[in-house]
Amino acid sequence: MSDISISSDGRDAPSAFHEKVAAAESGGALTFWIANHLFLRDPVTLAALMLSNTTRMGAALMAVSPLTQHPVQIAMAAATLAESFPGRVTLCIGAGAPADLKALGLDGTKPLKAMREALQVIRALLAGDTVRFQGETVSVDSRRLITDITPIPLVLAASGPQMLELAGAEADGVLISAGSSVQFVERTLDSVHRGAKGRKVRTHALVYSAVDNTEKAANDRLRRTLAILLRGPHHKANLDAAGSVLDQAALNEAVLAEDWERAQSMITDDIVGRHAASGSPDQVRRRFAAYHAAGLDEIIIAGARDGDQITKILHSA
Template sequence: MRSRFGISLEGNEALDELHHMVSLADESGASTIWLASHLFQREPIATAAMALGRSKSVKIALMAMSPYSVHPVYATMAAATLNEQFPGRVILCFGAGAPRDLEAAGLKADHPLGTLRESIDIARSLLSGEVVAHDGERFKVNGRRLSFGAQQVPIFLAASGPQMLELAGAAADGVLLSAATSPAFLRWTLELVRKGETKAGRTIKKSALVYVSADRDETAARDRLRRTLGFILRGQHHARNLEMAGTTLDQAALAAAYAREDWEAVARLVDDNVVMRHSASGTPEQVAAAFQAYQDVGLDEIVAAGMTTSAQLSDVFSSVSGK
């Protein structure tokens, strides 16, 4: 089965490029545009309204709305309101959020597993049109329903840790897997999602963020991703990801290089071997081959990340489609 192809937008793209990328994704048959919910970047709910209004068929996902910064009632209201105007084209995705961003806003992501489980439960009740009766450890929502009735909005969970992956399989309608992961690591994460599915007797949709960069100059293509991949892979929680990919990377040296903003050292540590194993990058032919390796993992949707211009997105579409 061929995976669907979506794109991810981070919220820091130039506004004109954002408009062009939305139109290009819609015209090129992309399945979904995943709009990141990063604090201090563009607000994704407003961006989603713009994107839906400027497109005809592509779905829009509010990506990893954090219940620590946006109450799940409010996040659900937003998704439901968008879906009322653009039925069948909206996805609500919850996630814990980036710890450093939350800390910068004076927020703390404590007890994430229980908090995300409660968020899914509240959203599901509201979207069903029911009167909510939720008395949880973190949230208490009682005696209210959406005033405009039930809305068919899928609920995804952005997950990476074992327990969160199982929760996605057991409680969400879909899972969004982390970027900078290798195909081997994705296979492992999908096993954990399926473990949750088996316990609950259900099957969910499986999407994964994959950094993609295409250029006839393969070095130029990979150079675009080195700093981004280094930022992510420097974290110790990626040790298993690196090990499963067979990647040799001095994470301590990489973290130190980032701390002193030594970009030459970052580029040296995140060499071609690292970039190739944790992205789909290089010439169009190399991107197509890497994309196939991610597709073979068994994903329902590959979400291309890392493009900041419509020209880069066009190159990626051409590489993946073979046109």
């Protein structure tokens, strides 16, 4: 079975965040993945709090963008955390959400070169090297980090074929976004393996999850989130791979109008079943097994808003 971890999207108030951390630690979660969404809560600060209040679970910074932070600053943050909590820190980088980048006046439409150069610079810095690098998006002139050297897995958040192949070629792991169907996971991992050419790359994916007494009650927890997510044009390939029938234009219209009754009605039980792990404990367990069979090494539970849900989902796994 895949390793099971937990995620936090930066929206949790301090009390809710600590409740989720405690439930994840006691429930045996491998890692607590903390999202880096602009204008929400800072993942490095949250990771320091989480690591200070746990003894076993790892922390992953997810996904820090070299389009908004210099790769040296990213490496410094991860290395500083790992110096105090060796063996418990993972660094995930990614371009970032297009809407967030646009709010800063940044163009994230062609991030491949920036991601490639960031991977190279960050990996060298975390290895303790004196870095001499002159690229198109980043340069470092004969400098190294002062922090102790400790292993930090370097993961790339990827969705398009070229970025997935880059993850396979140069990262320690790949992160696939939430809402992905089992079939889409299989397809994306094919691109990772093409880039890897036989080298081992650890595979991670965010999987929206919910457990309740009935399938409908569990699915109700996820309908709004999936409505917001699956309306995006970039999810068409994901929907098509799963055989999901969804009018994305109408769904987007309902979400923009904040007509949540209409939007959530379009996220049927069939859609939830194809793009999440939701339902009774047995249904969730079978769904996790399907994601594992698709090639995932680690399932990262997303969408759980409280400690009770995390406890129930982990128990189901």
